[in-house]
Amino acid sequence: MAARPGTVLGSARFREVYRTRHAYVAGSMYQGIASTDLVVRMAEHGLFGFFGAGGLSLARIGAALDDIGRRLPPGAAYGMNLLHDMADPDLERATVELFLRRDVRHVEAAAFTRVTAPLVLFRAKGAHRDAAGVPVAARQVLAKVSRPEVARQFLAPPAPGLLAALVAEGALTRDEAAVAAELPVASDLCVESDSGGHTDQGVALALVPTLRRLRDRAARDTGGEPVRVGAAGGIGTPEAAAACFLLGADFVLTGSVNQCSPQAGTSDTVKDLLAGLDVQDVAYAPAGDLFEIGSRVQVVRRGTMFPARANQLHDLYRRHDRLEDIDARTLSTLERTCFRRPVAEVWEDVVRHYRDTGRPQITHDAAHDPRRRMALVFRWYFAASTRAALDGAKDDTANYQIHCGPAMGAFNRLVEGTALESWRRRDVDAIADLLMTGAADVLAGAGARTASHPPSS
Numbered sequence: 001m002a003a004r005p006g007t008v009l010g011s012a013r014f015r016e017v018y019r020t021r022h023a024y025v026a027g028s029m030y031q032g033i034a035s036t037d038l039v040v041r042m043a044e045h046g047l048f049g050f051f052g053a054g055g056l057s058l059a060r061i062g063a064a065l066d067d068i069g070r071r072l073p074p075g076a077a078y079g080m081n082l083l084h085d086m087a088d089p090d091l092e093r094a095t096v097e098l099f100l101r102r103d104v105r106h107v108e109a110a111a112f113t114r115v116t117a118p119l120v121l122f123r124a125k126g127a128h129r130d131a132a133g134v135p136v137a138a139r140q141v142l143a144k145v146s147r148p149e150v151a152r153q154f155l156a157p158p159a160p161g162l163l164a165a166l167v168a169e170g171a172l173t174r175d176e177a178a179v180a181a182e183l184p185v186a187s188d189l190c191v192e193s194d195s196g197g198h199t200d201q202g203v204a205l206a207l208v209p210t211l212r213r214l215r216d217r218a219a220r221d222t223g224g225e226p227v228r229v230g231a232a233g234g235i236g237t238p239e240a241a242a243a244c245f246l247l248g249a250d251f252v253l254t255g256s257v258n259q260c261s262p263q264a265g266t267s268d269t270v271k272d273l274l275a276g277l278d279v280q281d282v283a284y285a286p287a288g289d290l291f292e293i294g295s296r297v298q299v300v301r302r303g304t305m306f307p308a309r310a311n312q313l314h315d316l317y318r319r320h321d322r323l324e325d326i327d328a329r330t331l332s333t334l335e336r337t338c339f340r341r342p343v344a345e346v347w348e349d350v351v352r353h354y355r356d357t358g359r360p361q362i363t364h365d366a367a368h369d370p371r372r373r374m375a376l377v378f379r380w381y382f383a384a385s386t387r388a389a390l391d392g393a394k395d396d397t398a399n400y401q402i403h404c405g406p407a408m409g410a411f412n413r414l415v416e417g418t419a420l421e422s423w424r425r426r427d428v429d430a431i432a433d434l435l436m437t438g439a440a441d442v443l444a445g446a447g448a449r450t451a452s453h454p455p456s457s
Contacts, residue, residue: 009440011250014228017140019077020048022436023251026258026428027232028081028108029403030054031390035265036067038258038428039078045429050108054083057357058094065102079106084116085289093118100125109143113150115185117166120158124172124180135182143186144232146193146202151211154186155218155227188228189215195233196256196298196405204231208247236407237414238438245439256408261426267392270402273303275423279409285310288382292375300402306385309338313378322370323377338381338399350376
């Protein structure tokens with residue numbers, strides 16, 4: 001029997017490892033926007049999705065794992081996001097330990113600028129040799145990357161010092177570390193370009209071939225199964241997915257388009273807004289979790305003032321050493337528009353948050369470091385703006401922070417006048433099938449046109 005259209009695109013090995021009928025993944029979206037409903041729906045329809053664990057407490061991540069475990073049969077294919085937090089490495093370690101206790105087998109590593117010990121622990125735990133002595137990883141790491149120097153770290157085995165330290169503390173056995181030393185940190189690289197959320201504003205036409213060549217070189221040097229290279233960002237039409245496969249992608253990963261689905265864990269107000277976007281209705285703003293170093297995210301511009309206000313906060317942080325150096329008029333404007341309360345109350349909220357989450361030392365130290373205190377106050381705005389959007393706060397739409405790329409507008413134009421024009425009918429599996437079967441048709445059509453018009457000699 002002939003394979004269904006779209007199922008033959010990309011890497012057969014990827015489909016086998018991730019137990020999915022398409023070389024396609026629904027990527028994580030933080031704060032549970034990539035929800036348990038999304039993960040379960042994908043798995044029930046023979047597809048793969050990552051839960052958006054980034055920004056959630058350990059208790060909420062544990063509750064999500066409980067929910068998935070109740071609704072899916074044992075061994076069902078799904079994954080969890082691991083979002084790097086350079087300001088709180090202890091939380092990253094605790095999250096990995098939770099994943100290991102719950103026997104999570106797939107992690108999507110996002111926002112990593114370097115390979116960390118917790119990530120190595122996840123990858124190495126359970127590593128062993130098969131009957132032929134070939135090293136085998138029990139756990140898969142799909143790493144989102146957009147820079148070659150970061151990709152190189154994921155394509156190589158873990159640093160010996162990291163493995164030795166994990167063995168010394170008893171987190172890994174010597175055998176696990178020895179096997180992990182022969183395996184790349186990542187099983188899969190996903191090249192992010194022009195995506196929603198964290199992005200380096202990369203261009204897929206340049207990045208995908210470049211990182212594929214890095215992968216090929218690393219595979220020649222180390223031997224073993226090559227790391228699979230996929231593509232994400234800007235994939236809102238079959239033509240975009242087809243272009244990724246033409247560039248040599250082993251799989252594609254979508255994000256923004258899934259945020260406007262019944263399964264997405266955000267408010268109906270946000271989904272109504274997303275369903276009306278066009279391709280130009282996004283902009284870049286500072287990232288709240290990497291605020292101090294100036295990392296940027298792509299967000300919705302239409303219908304919200306968040307990009308302008310977030311950029312203003314980062315400009316103030318860059319120009320001043322403490323809150324007290326900001327002129328009174330500007331500070332008053334921030335209190336009225338961004339914070340919607342006095343700065344002193346914002347600081348009280350920050351102190352309360354870190355105290356309640358068991359990290360009081362962060363604000364204790366910042367109380368004696370004016371610049372750090374300013375950063376924490378400004379970062380409060382990013383958390384509040386995200387929460388306003390997730391909750392659909394009607395009185396605070398101007399501050400909605402909604403991570404999104406131009407793929408959303410492209411998808412809206414694609415489904416205009418069809419049954420999927422309403423987001424309430426855009427189930428995540430329907431989105432996947434539309435994009436992948438459409439991509440197969442695009443590539444088949446391109447092949448036919450090439451065959452009928454061969455290049456002149």
